[in-house]
Structure formats: C-alpha cells, structure tokens
Amino acid sequence: MSKRPVVLVVMDGVGISNNELGNAVKNAYTPTLDELWKTCPHTEIKAHGLAVGLPSDGDMGNSEVGHNALGCGQIYSQGAKLVNESISSGDMFTTETWKELISNCENGTMHFLGLLSDGNVHSHINHLKSLLSQAKKDGVKEARLHILLDGRDVPETSALIYVDEIEAYMAALNDDQFHACIASGGGRMNITMDRYEANWAMVEKGWHTHVLGEGRMFASAKEAIETYRNETGVVDQDLPPFVIAKDDQPVGTIEDGDSVILFNFRGDRAQEISLAFDGDESFDKFDRVRIPKVMYAGMLQYDADLNIPHHFLTYPPKIKFTLSEYLVNKGIRQYAISETQKFGHVTYFWNGNRSEKFDNELEDFVEIKSDVVPFDQRPWMKSAEITDVLVEAILSGKYDFLRTNYPNGDMVGHTGDYEATIIGVEAVDLNLKRIKKAVDAVNGILIVTADHGNADEMYEKPKKEGAALKAKTSHTLNKVPFIIYNRDVTMDEGDFGLANVASTVAKLLELEPDSHWLPSIIK
Numbered sequence: 162m163s164k165r166p167v168v169l170v171v172m173d174g175v176g177i178s179n180n181e182l183g184n185a186v187k188n189a190y191t192p193t194l195d196e197l198w199k200t201c202p203h204t205e206i207k208a209h210g211l212a213v214g215l216p217s218d219g220d221m222g223n224s225e226v227g228h229n230a231l232g233c234g235q236i237y238s239q240g241a242k243l244v245n246e247s248i249s250s251g252d253m254f255t256t257e258t259w260k261e262l263i264s265n266c267e268n269g270t271m272h273f274l275g276l277l278s279d280g281n282v283h284s285h286i287n288h289l290k291s292l293l294s295q296a297k298k299d300g301v302k303e304a305r306l307h308i309l310l311d312g313r314d315v316p317e318t319s320a321l322i323y324v325d326e327i328e329a330y331m332a333a334l335n336d337d338q339f340h341a342c343i344a345s346g347g348g349r350m351n352i353t354m355d356r357y358e359a360n361w362a363m364v365e366k367g368w369h370t371h372v373l374g375e376g377r378m379f380a381s382a383k384e385a386i387e388t389y390r391n392e393t394g395v396v397d398q399d400l401p402p403f404v405i406a407k408d409d410q411p412v413g414t415i416e417d418g419d420s421v422i423l424f425n426f427r428g429d430r431a432q433e434i435s436l437a438f439d440g441d442e443s444f445d446k447f448d449r450v451r452i453p454k455v456m457y458a459g460m461l462q463y464d465a466d467l468n469i470p471h472h473f474l475t476y477p478p479k480i481k482f483t484l485s486e487y488l489v490n491k492g493i494r495q496y497a498i499s500e501t502q503k504f505g506h507v508t509y510f511w512n513g514n515r516s517e518k519f520d521n522e523l524e525d526f527v528e529i530k531s532d533v534v535p536f537d538q539r540p541w542m543k544s545a546e547i548t549d550v551l552v553e554a555i556l557s558g559k560y561d562f563l564r565t566n567y568p569n570g571d572m573v574g575h576t577g578d579y580e581a582t583i584i585g586v587e588a589v590d591l592n593l594k595r596i597k598k599a600v601d602a603v604n605g606i607l608i609v610t611a612d613h614g615n616a617d618e619m620y621e622k623p624k625k626e627g628a629a630l631k632a633k634t635s636h637t638l639n640k641v642p643f644i645i646y647n648r649d650v651t652m653d654e655g656d657f658g659l660a661n662v663a664s665t666v667a668k669l670l671e672l673e674p675d676s677h678w679l680p681s682i683i684k
C-alpha cells in the first residue's frame with residue numbers, strides 16, 4: 162500500500178466559466194491555482210444535474226449532492242427526485258405517516274413549514290402545492306403556511322413571485338370546507354434554517370415566529386416583505402421575521418393537536434428545527450416557552466442513524482459503499498476538517514448523510530468554529546485557521562487520507578457581493594499554497610476540486626442587453642476543476658463528474674476501487 166498521503170481540497174462553490182463578467186474565480190488573483198492548473202494533470206468535471214442525481218440537467222449543483230457524490234462514488238437519486246417520484250406516483254399519500262398526519266389534525270390545523278421557492282436545493286414550491294391539495298382532498302379543514310424566503314438558491318429579490326404564486330394557489334383551493342393561508346415567515350438566513358449548530362438563535366427566533374406567533378405583525382406576507390424591503394433594504398434571505406395577524410391576533414400559531422410538516426427535503430438546515438419539534442426531553446438549545454403536542458414529520462428523514470425526525474414522508478437515498486467505509490475497512494487513517502458552516506459537508510454529507518464515524522480509531526473530524534457574521538464582511542472566513550490545523554495534521558504523518566472544505570467561494574458567493582467573493586477566492590488560493598508546501602514536505606499527493614459552482618457567476622444573466630447588473634446569489638451549472646498535484650498521472654478520456662472522484666482517490670492510495678463506484682478519472 163502507498164505510504165504517500167493523499168490530501169483532497171474541496172473549494173466550495175468554485176466553478177469554471179470562461180465568461181469574464183462577474184467571474185470571481187477568473188478575476189481573482191490566484192497564482193497557486195493557476196500554476197497547478199498549468200503544470201499538473203487536470204480536467205473539468207460535472208457537478209450538477211443528472212451527474213449528481215438531480216431531476217434534470219437544468220438543476221444546479223449543491224453541496225449536499227456534491228459531497229454525497231464525492232464521498233460515495235455513485236449517483237443516487239437525490240431528495241428532489243425522490244420526492245417528485247413519490248408525489249407523482251401518489252405513494253407519499255398512502256404512507257402511514259401521511260394518514261396519521263391527516264387524522265391527527267382532524268380537529269386542528271395542518272402546518273406547512275419550509276423554504277418557499279423553486280430552487281430545488283432544499284425544497285420546491287410544487288411539492289408544497291401537492292401537499293396542500295392532497296390535504297384538502299383528505300379532509301383537512303385548516304392549513305397554515307410558515308414560509309422561509311429564499312433569495313439564495315433563486316434570484317435575491319424574488320420572494321414575491323413565490324408568495325403570489327402560492328397565495329393564488331391557496332385562493333383557488335379555499336372554499337367553505339377548506340381554508341389555507343400564510344401564518345408567518347422570514348428570511349431563511351435570519352430564522353429557522355441554521356445548520357451545524359452555527360447559530361441556534363436563528364432557530365429560536367423561528368420558533369417564536371412560527372409556533373408562538375410572536376413578532377411584528379402584518380396583514381399579509383406581501384405587506385411584510387415590502388415593508389421590510391423599504392425599511393431595511395435587505396435582500397430576501399435576510400428579511401426579518403413576520404407574523405400574519407387579523408385583529409391583532411396571529412392567524413396560525415402552532416397548538417396541541419396540530420400536525421406540522423417540514424416540506425424541505427435537504428437535511429443540513431432541517432435538523433435543528435426538527436429537533437426543537439421532535440427531539441427528546443433533553444432538548445436544551447433554547448427555551449421553547451410552550452411545546453405544543455403536535456405530530457411532526459419531515460419531507461425526508463434528515464439523519465437516518467439519529468432518527469431525525471422520527472416521522473417522515475419520503476425515505477432518503479440509502480447511500481451505501483461510501484469511500485470512508487471502504488477506506489476504514491482497509492485500515493486507512495482519515496482526517497476531515499472544515500469550519501462550522503461546512504463541517505457537516507465533509508463529514509455528514511461526505512459519508513452519505515451519516516454524522517457518525519465508521520471507526521473512531523481510524524477517523525478524526527475537526528471543526529473550526531465559524532464566525533457568526535455576514536460573510537461579505539469576512540470573506541477570508543476561517544480559511545487560515547483551517548489551514549493551520551490541517552497543515553499540522555498533514556505533517557504529523559498520522560493520516561493517509563485527509564480532506565477539507567474551504568467554504569469561501571460558496572458562502573461569500575451567496576452574499577452576492579462580487580468584490581468580497583474575489584477576496585474569498587484569493588483567501589482559498591493563499592491557503593492552497595500552504596497546503597501544497599505541507600504536501601511537498603511529506604511527499605504527499607494533493608487533489609484540488611470543488612463541489613459545484615457559485616463564485617464563477619456573480620451576476621444574473623441580464624434579461625435585456627444593457628440592463629443593469631443584478632447580483633446573483635445562487636449556485637451555477639458550471640463544471641468544476643479537478644487537479645492532481647505531485648503525482649504523474651494520465652487523465653482518462655471520459656465525461657467525468659464528482660462521482661468519479663472516489664475511485665480516483667482509491668487509485669492514488671494504491672487500492673483497487675470498490676466495484677460499485679464509477680470509474681477513476683486517472684488511468
């Protein structure tokens with residue numbers, strides 16, 4: 162077996178595009194990346210659509226499906242696709258969970274909580290529509306929506322498009338037997354959708370908004386959004402919370418005997434709010450003030466080992482034969498590190514949505530605490546701190562395979578701030594230089610790649626020629642780099658994607674790739 166350690170760097174959100182305009186990857190000063198690209202074996206690989214198990218090639222990549230594919234070497238049908246299938250076949254509505262959710266709220270209300278957009282990263286508005294109309298068919302009388310405004314997987318000020326769409330949909334459904342309306346909401350980066358315990362205060366704020374009906378009151382979601390936009394100028398993802406009220410009374414607090422469905426299918430930002438509703442008695446992340454006795458279900462089960470949540474409408478992909486498990490079985494010592502915002506990406510997502518280790522002896526996971534600030538204000542994020550610790554791990558000689566994620570291209574890219582994103586990409590480059598030096602010192606091999614694009618397109622495509630540029634906050638459809646440093650290899654011919662990386666890693670570790678994986682990128 163090779164004694165040469167392999168280090169894999171995921172530059173989150175760093176895709177490849179030849180366009181100059183708004184390309185924070187191309188326009189950043191990245192001497193290390195440029196030199197690696199020029200002097201090392203490299204190729205471009207697919208990170209979106211069918212190549213990562215999404216419904217179509219029109220679906221941009223994202224970190225969940227990207228890290229799943231990297232870490233398991235296979236293409237699984239992902240949440241977005243599984244939910245589509247379960248809804249269109251009708252299977253979802255024949256499950257015990259659905260039936261129980263319906264019968265549980267016979268004298269109560271059915272609440273739908275989730276991200277309101279067609280981003281298809283965490284949720285899709287069409288899924289919500291199907292749930293609403295089926296709820297009506299199955300006899301639900303009162304339905305309430307608790308909407309999280311997106312602007313991060315879709316254009317940054319598009320919330321009203323989706324609000325109008327769902328209001329119109331509900332208006333068509335409403336009659337004297339059935340009544341649905343929006344009860345509360347707020348920006349997804351302001352309330353409820355925290356991840357990896359970066360900021361529980363967001364979830365607490367969400368609880369107060371959706372469950373307790375506390376907060377600034379408005380007559381409609383549209384009024385709330387327009388008012389906040391005028392007052393604060395913030396974009397959708399950051400909009401403050403709002404409660405919809407009539408005669409000063411919230412129209413949809415969550416009460417005993419109600420049913421609650423979190424209609425997001427992706428797990429990272431769904432887990433904390435799920436624990437608040439559905440965790441055990443030891444829940445102590447914040448004071449919930451009042452804990453309604455509800456039946457709670459997720460669109461998917463977000464962590465199958467930890468049973469989060471207990472009830473769910475769609476089985477998640479059962480991701481097997483992961484690279485980590487395979488390497489553990491071969492006695493390979495592994496190390497994973499990132500900062501909080503992406504820590505679960507290189508552990509939980511990498512290992513097929515499993516947060517536990519396969520082997521406590523052979524695996525080390527390190528989390529560097531992320532700042533709780535808008536990342537356009539700290540585009541370097543914790544890249545230097547990650548590198549400090551990773552370099553030590555490389556030099557220690559204790560690990561055969563080390564992986565990291567630098568979030569900058571993605572997390573700063575999502576703010577829509579082009580100049581800050583350039584700095585974010587430059588910070589990654591600066592750290593790559595340090596990693597490269599450490600890899601040299603141990604005669605290791607370095608793989609540099611990414612999970613999907615983001616920083617590579619920082620402006621929306623103008624609708625008309627000469628129209629004003631609009632910041633783009635979402636991911637892209639672009640391919641990502643795949644570079645191997647310090648090992649003379651030949652790239653194979655082929656149309657490769659992220660799911661071809663696991664076999665490549667195995668080869669570099671002088672191991673026969675698992676037969677379930679897609680072929681290696683190198684000969």
Ligand code: 3PG
Pocket residue numbers: 173222223224225282283313314430571575
């Ligand atoms: C988010 O959750 O921040 C975005 O919806 C997707 O970003 P990620 O896939 O890069 O985490």
Ligand code: CO
Pocket residue numbers: 174224571572575615636
């Ligand atoms: Co992202």
